[in-house]
Amino acid sequence: MNDDGLVLAAEDCEETEFIRLHRFTEYEDRIIKSLMAHGPVLLRGGRGSGKSALLIEATRRAHSSLPTVLAVYLSLRHLPLLEASGNDYQQFFTRLLVDAVNDALDKAGLSERLPSRIGPEDIRSALVGLASTIRKRLVLMFDDAAHIGRETDLGDFFGLFRTLSGNGVSCKAAIYPGVTKFGTRFDVYNDATVIDLARDERTPAFAEFFREVIRARYSGLENKFTKSVLADEERIYRFLGRAVLGNARAFVFTCNMLSEHRAIGLTELTSCLLKLGADYYWPLLEELKPKLGIYEPLLDPAQDVAERLFKHLADKRATSFLLHRDHQHRLAKVLEILEYVGFISRREASRTLKSGGRGGRYASNLCTLLDHVPQRRVTVDLFIEWSATADEPAEIYSTNEVLNVPVPDPDPSRNLAVLALGIEVLGNRNVYPYGLTEQKIQTLREAGIVTIQDLALAPDEKLRKLPSIGTKFFNRIKNTVAQAIWM
DSSP states (O other), rough: OOOGGGGGGGGSHHHHHHHHHHHOHHHHHHHHHHSSSSSSSSEEEETTTTHHHHHHHHHHHHHHTTTTEEEEEEEOOOOOHHHHHHHHHHHHHHHHHHHHHHHHHHHHHHOOOOOOOOOTHHHHHHHHHHHHHOOEEEEEEEEOOOOOOOOHHHHHHHHHHHHBBBBEEEEEEEEEESSSOTTTTTHHHHHOEEEEOOTTSSTTHHHHHHHHOOOOOOOGGGGGGGGGGSHHHHHHHHHHHHHHTTHHHHHHHHHHTTTTOOOOOOHHHHHHHHHHHHIIIHHHHHHHHHOGGGGGGGGGHHHHHHHHHHHHHHHHHEEEEEEEEEHHHTTTHHHHHHTTTEEEEEEEEEOTTTTEEEEEEEEEHHHHHTTTSSGGGGOHHHHHTTTTOOOOOEEEEEETOOTTTOOOOOTOOOOOGGSSSSSSBBOOOOOOOBBBBBHHHHHHTTTOOOOHHHHHHOOOHHHHHHHTOOOHHHHHHHHHHHHHOOO
């Protein structure tokens, strides 16, 4: 397997590796410019869609090409932020922000520093004062601002986001579609510009992006495509990108599988998609269960809806569907879960159904859809259909019972069950392809670290002092536990 494929998250890359592995089309360049510009921005996209890469690239470009800007990247993947609320949240957030700003000042060769003990009540004026002193606009890039299983405390973050934004300070944040609650102090459409990161197969840049990813990460893979899939060069890239709904992380998994073949034709595409469905997408949905918190009871309905939906699409020979708003409202959280793990992706918020009424248009991934197609294989005709720029969506109208699945209420008594899981679940698996070896897991156990929560809260100094834990494995441990909690 290509080692490049094991670097799945942009925030886990060293800068030189980040530059080597990432490519940005004109579409991404426009988003990056918005992230570097004035004004608050929310970058909304599904898991693995590339939000972190865009925030990091915007930070990198601002540092190298905008002398009047100090860009600060801050990942909020910290367990205390997930568990805290109110003043505790604000205090911990402020400490993280102060450290991140001071690190950015150091990297920029500037001597100014924010006081280490500054509180949340003074952070806004301190940042404005700093911007004036160094004569640079501060651009704060907040990554991983939301968590699908814990929404109640996000009002704390967005209250701070709104407070910090203004003259001299521009705030940007990455959020998930549908799973973010903004609190009472934040009006999403008045207090920020929302940019949806949804790579749409109908756009000209769609195939170009995935072609560039292959050329950057998988030299020689293009030469393996057979004539059966190369009648139109753009078609194969559109098909592969379409198979994973434009998701960059899932595309890396796809290319890793394909790179194991000496030649890639329709047979290899079939086996790859079926394997992704069985070994990646469905396990990913199950892996999400302990991270859902109060929404854990909705996982079984989500699986049921997915099975019914893909069977319906296969029967209709469609890859997308129009869902009446009555169903959208009733299945709102279920659809968010399916969108989060990459089963579906909303392409249009509202569109008229031929049968009457309005609803959203969603595209489906092809990996799970193929399992419901007759003969379960990619034929020439199916390859042409599925690599087209558009299709005729199947309609699921108001009285259609195909998705008539009972949806239970959230359970407020549930916490994030993932925190109580033993660290053995972090071993190498499909969901954690660069997880921990049994030897490293045993080393952690001997140090009294037995649950994911223990590992997430363990001081860095303690981890670094453990036997056989060098810098490489220290980073792998931190990255793996972050995946386990935040995905």
